[in-house]
Amino acid sequence: MSRSLSPLIALFALAVLYALPAIAPRAMVQDLFGILTLLVLAMNWNLLAGFAGLVSVGQQAFVGIGAYAMFAAIILMGLDPLVGVVIGGIAAAVFAVPMAFFAFRLNGAYFAIGTWVVADIARLAISQWKALGGGTGTSLPKGTAKEMAFVDGIKEMLDVSTAAAADALTYWLMLSLAVAMLVASYIFLRSRMGLGLQAIRDNENAARSVGVDPLKLKAAVFLLTAFATGLCGALAFIQITRVTPDAAFSVIDWTAFVIFITVIGGIGTLPGPIVGVVVFYALQRALADYGTIYLIVLGCLGIAVMLFARRGLWGLFTDRTGIDPLPLRHRPPRVAKPSHSA
Amino acid sequence: MSALLTIAGLTAHYGDFQALFGVDLTLDQGQTVAIIGANGAGKTTLMRAITGVAKVTAGSVRLAGEEITRSPAPDILTRGVAMVPEGRKLFPSLTVEENLLIGAHARRGNGFWTLERIQTLFPILKERRLSPGTALSGGQQQMVAIGRALMSNPQVLLCDELSLGLAPVVIKEIYAAFPQIKDSGTSIIVVEQDISQALRVADHVHCMMEGRITLSGRPSELSRDAIHDAYFGVNHA
Amino acid sequence: MMLIDTLAQGMLLGGLYALFAAGLSLVFGIMRLVNLAHGDLIILAAYLILTVATVTGLHPFVAVLIAAPLMFGFGWLLQTHLLNRVLGNDILPPLLVTFGLSVVIQNGLLSTFTADSQKLTAGSIEAASVDLGVVTLGVMPVLTFGSAVLVIFLLNQLFYRTALGRAFRATSDDAVTAQLMGIRPQRVFAMATGIAMVVATIAALYLGTRANFDPSIGPARLLYAFEAVIIGGLGSLWGTLAGGIVIGLAQAIGASINPEWQILSGHIAFVLVLLIRPRGLFPRAND
Numbered sequence: 001m002s003r004s005l006s007p008l009i010a011l012f013a014l015a016v017l018y019a020l021p022a023i024a025p026r027a028m029v030q031d032l033f034g035i036l037t038l039l040v041l042a043m044n045w046n047l048l049a050g051f052a053g054l055v056s057v058g059q060q061a062f063v064g065i066g067a068y069a070m071f072a073a074i075i076l077m078g079l080d081p082l083v084g085v086v087i088g089g090i091a092a093a094v095f096a097v098p099m100a101f102f103a104f105r106l107n108g109a110y111f112a113i114g115t116w117v118v119a120d121i122a123r124l125a126i127s128q129w130k131a132l133g134g135g136t137g138t139s140l141p142k143g144t145a146k147e148m149a150f151v152d153g154i155k156e157m158l159d160v161s162t163a164a165a166a167d168a169l170t171y172w173l174m175l176s177l178a179v180a181m182l183v184a185s186y187i188f189l190r191s192r193m194g195l196g197l198q199a200i201r202d203n204e205n206a207a208r209s210v211g212v213d214p215l216k217l218k219a220a221v222f223l224l225t226a227f228a229t230g231l232c233g234a235l236a237f238i239q240i241t242r243v244t245p246d247a248a249f250s251v252i253d254w255t256a257f258v259i260f261i262t263v264i265g266g267i268g269t270l271p272g273p274i275v276g277v278v279v280f281y282a283l284q285r286a287l288a289d290y291g292t293i294y295l296i297v298l299g300c301l302g303i304a305v306m307l308f309a310r311r312g313l314w315g316l317f318t319d320r321t322g323i324d325p326l327p328l329r330h331r332p333p334r335v336a337k338p339s340h341s342a
Numbered sequence: 343m344s345a346l347l348t349i350a351g352l353t354a355h356y357g358d359f360q361a362l363f364g365v366d367l368t369l370d371q372g373q374t375v376a377i378i379g380a381n382g383a384g385k386t387t388l389m390r391a392i393t394g395v396a397k398v399t400a401g402s403v404r405l406a407g408e409e410i411t412r413s414p415a416p417d418i419l420t421r422g423v424a425m426v427p428e429g430r431k432l433f434p435s436l437t438v439e440e441n442l443l444i445g446a447h448a449r450r451g452n453g454f455w456t457l458e459r460i461q462t463l464f465p466i467l468k469e470r471r472l473s474p475g476t477a478l479s480g481g482q483q484q485m486v487a488i489g490r491a492l493m494s495n496p497q498v499l500l501c502d503e504l505s506l507g508l509a510p511v512v513i514k515e516i517y518a519a520f521p522q523i524k525d526s527g528t529s530i531i532v533v534e535q536d537i538s539q540a541l542r543v544a545d546h547v548h549c550m551m552e553g554r555i556t557l558s559g560r561p562s563e564l565s566r567d568a569i570h571d572a573y574f575g576v577n578h579a
Numbered sequence: 580m581m582l583i584d585t586l587a588q589g590m591l592l593g594g595l596y597a598l599f600a601a602g603l604s605l606v607f608g609i610m611r612l613v614n615l616a617h618g619d620l621i622i623l624a625a626y627l628i629l630t631v632a633t634v635t636g637l638h639p640f641v642a643v644l645i646a647a648p649l650m651f652g653f654g655w656l657l658q659t660h661l662l663n664r665v666l667g668n669d670i671l672p673p674l675l676v677t678f679g680l681s682v683v684i685q686n687g688l689l690s691t692f693t694a695d696s697q698k699l700t701a702g703s704i705e706a707a708s709v710d711l712g713v714v715t716l717g718v719m720p721v722l723t724f725g726s727a728v729l730v731i732f733l734l735n736q737l738f739y740r741t742a743l744g745r746a747f748r749a750t751s752d753d754a755v756t757a758q759l760m761g762i763r764p765q766r767v768f769a770m771a772t773g774i775a776m777v778v779a780t781i782a783a784l785y786l787g788t789r790a791n792f793d794p795s796i797g798p799a800r801l802l803y804a805f806e807a808v809i810i811g812g813l814g815s816l817w818g819t820l821a822g823g824i825v826i827g828l829a830q831a832i833g834a835s836i837n838p839e840w841q842i843l844s845g846h847i848a849f850v851l852v853l854l855i856r857p858r859g860l861f862p863r864a865n866d
């Protein structure tokens with residue numbers, strides 16, 4: 001029953017999400033935009049840490065570079081913001097090449113701090129870029145959103161203000177990015193390469209012996225997630241409209257939250273980030289009046305998950321119920337027995 | 343003679359794989375017992391189960407009447423069961439002398455075995471005392487491993503495949519230390535693939551196959567054929 | 580003249596970074612644990628010294644004698660109740676748990692002490708300096724550097740000359756065989772983290788007397804500490820001191836050209852060293 005029903009429910013939910021700017025107040029669209037941003041970042045980090053075993057604490061580098069490249073495209077080159085977003089993604093991917101070259105020399109846990117150092121280098125270097133405001137940052141020129149491609153059309157179609165139309169456009173783009181990420185991850189993880197990646201995570205030597213080159217595969221995942229993270233960062237800062245090195249390269253906003261979301265939802269599971277982002281949003285709402293308490297709660301939750309349920313809430317759910325709508329492979333038997341593949 | 347170590351119905355698993363099937367064995371005070379068996383028979387698992395590093399799923403191990411089953415490995419050592427592990431397992435960051443001293447890490451009070459006595463037993467260990475433990479030859483490393491275990495002044499010494507990979511002369515040299523170890527009041531269990539060595543050194547021999555003891559007796563009572571059958575299975579061609 | 584002065588300041592600054600790093604190096608050497616909360620634990624220790632000094636009216640250099648055993652106890656409990664449970668082949672749990680801890684400590688400090696900057700006041704010694712002819716050095720930086728050398732010397736003695744150090748090394752080599760020697764790895768680890776926290780408290784003393792601190796500056800200290808450890812070579816305590824000096828020198832030289840380049844220069848020196856010597860300056864043979 002659940003098998004035949006769940007795709008329908010998913011399609012319906014998706015249709016509602018796409019229709020939202022037409023039916024919901026602007027504040028809600030903005031809220032959802034924020035959630036989707038975190039979701040996209042979490043899906044990327046999950047691919048890195050949960051599947052490729054690359055625990056990066058430097059994802060803020062790609063967000064920041066994406067954002068700054070987009071600002072540069074608009075302010076210095078006078079390009080359309082949407083072109084700027086694509087440039088943001090490309091810039092992040094380009095930056096990922098030397099970053100990988102460096103950070104991949106560091107093993108396991110040291111990779112984590114290595115990526116953090118590189119992100120800090122990027123932040124400090126961009127603080128020296130005077131044309132974009134140096135350490136104090138800069139804002140998008142007035143009217144940028146208005147002149148963005150498609151905004152006029154959307155404005156007429158939805159019969160809303162220009163600002164709301166711009167919000168709707170960025171929202172749709174972020175939603176599409178999230179959907180694309182989800183679909184691409186699913187296809188990739190079930191492909192030969194994706195299965196190879198999971199084999200590497202579980203046992204690097206075994207994977208090498210079946211002919212997957214762990215390094216190449218990991219590097220590819222690193223570059224692709226950098227691209228998507230850069231796109232996401234650029235898109236996010238169109239809405240924020242103001243960029244500073246500290247905000248664009250914030251380890252808390254762009255990496256810590258994302259790590260907790262993924263861990264709580266279920267690291268190494270496809271739906272984990274989705275579950276995590278919902279829990280995160282609920283927590284944020286419930287504890288909004290208590291300031292830093294909510295970060296403490298988040299940290300404690302993350303620790304508790306690692307202690308008691310390493311595959312997060314989603315892992316708990318599939319273990320308890322045996323339902324897994326997005327299985328990545330035929331689950332191996334819990335304990336290795338003489339193998340007989342069915 | 344009273345039983346020092348009593349093992350009853352000992353069962354051990356690695357995950358779903360059962361490696362020991364209800365092993366019974368006793369070691370009397372002052373006795374040397376040998377366990378022989380082919381590769382994969384479960385000898386090492388038995389040693390690891392006694393010393394608390396392998397998971398026991400059923401049965402019991404008693405030392406001088408006291409239950410030590412499932413005690414943490416460090417507790418079992420403090421109670422008086424020391425092991426010379428298969429493959430020696432010296433600590434590479436420690437010198438020869440430090441490898442010996444670490445054997446006395448948990449020791450309380452005095453006993454027969456001291457650093458000097460070990461160095462008298464195996465003089466080469468004094469000569470090479472400052473070398474890294476793993477820089478020694480296989481035989482010398484085996485001496486360090488024996489000395490390290492003796493440093494805790496154990497009541498029971500478990501030796502897992504002392505002769506593995508060593509030349510016959512070296513094996514002889516190592517086993518030449520056994521009378522002194524016995525004289526110090528230590529009872530011994532040796533695991534050996536070298537059957538004639540086992541028969542020579544032991545008061546009692548057990549043969550293991552596929553996780554069970556298939557034959558037991560004094561060396562003089564056991565015929566070569568019986569051992570062969572117990573070793574490889576009666577049904578083998 | 581200017582150059583010599585810069586180099587001397589940089590080297591002394593390196594002493595502070597070596598103090599940040601020594602605990603990290605020790606813990607990594609023994610249990611292969613990378614503690615992402617290390618910087619925040621140093622800041623926690625600074626607030627502890629501050630609290631003790633404020634409550635009792637003691638001088639920070641005396642207050643540290645009360646704070647250090649408390650931090651040892653905290654480290655011990657942290658290891659036995661939290662970190663020991665996540666050590667293992669999978670690197671993810673310890674990383675994420677210490678990352679969570681980092682966020683919890685930072686925000687815990689923030690809600691207890693607010694975001695205002697604090698400082699440990701040590702009195703006239705802060706302004707004192709010694710004139711060596713070629714350069715004039717502050718007494719505090721010299722004291723910091725001297726403490727770093729002493730701490731690393733003592734840690735080395737502990738590591739290579741005591742029964743505890745032997746147990747540290749044996750457990751690090753092979754925890755299962757260590758248990759057959761009567762060693763309890765969990766206790767050894769707790770001891771190591773306790774000692775690392777004592778070193779962190781000493782680092783906090785100098786951090787807090789030399790400059791302002793607030794709850795948010797922990798991660799940056801973690802990065803400097805980490806860079807010092809890696810530059811020095813994993814598992815080498817004297818290497819860690821050398822690594823600290825490299826970062827200190829690079830930062831001082833960078834800052835003398837443009838104050839905004841201080842941190843960036845340190846990071847870049849780290850990247851360059853690693854590109855030239857991937858295993859650091861003094862790598863341990865068996866790693």
Ligand SMILES: Nc1ncnc2c1ncn2[C@@H]1O[C@H](COP(=O)(O)OP(=O)(O)OP(=O)(O)O)[C@@H](O)[C@H]1O
Pocket residue numbers: 356359361379380381382383384385386387388428535
């Ligand atoms: N860590 C382990 N995980 C799973 N199975 C194991 C493990 N160690 C041993 N086994 C299995 O348990 C059985 C008994 O192994 P054990 O090492 O006790 O044999 P042994 O008699 O000591 O052999 P050898 O003479 O080769 O040392 C073997 O089938 C082996 O494959």
Ligand SMILES: [Mg+2]
Pocket residue numbers: 385386387428502503
């Ligand atoms: Mg064996």
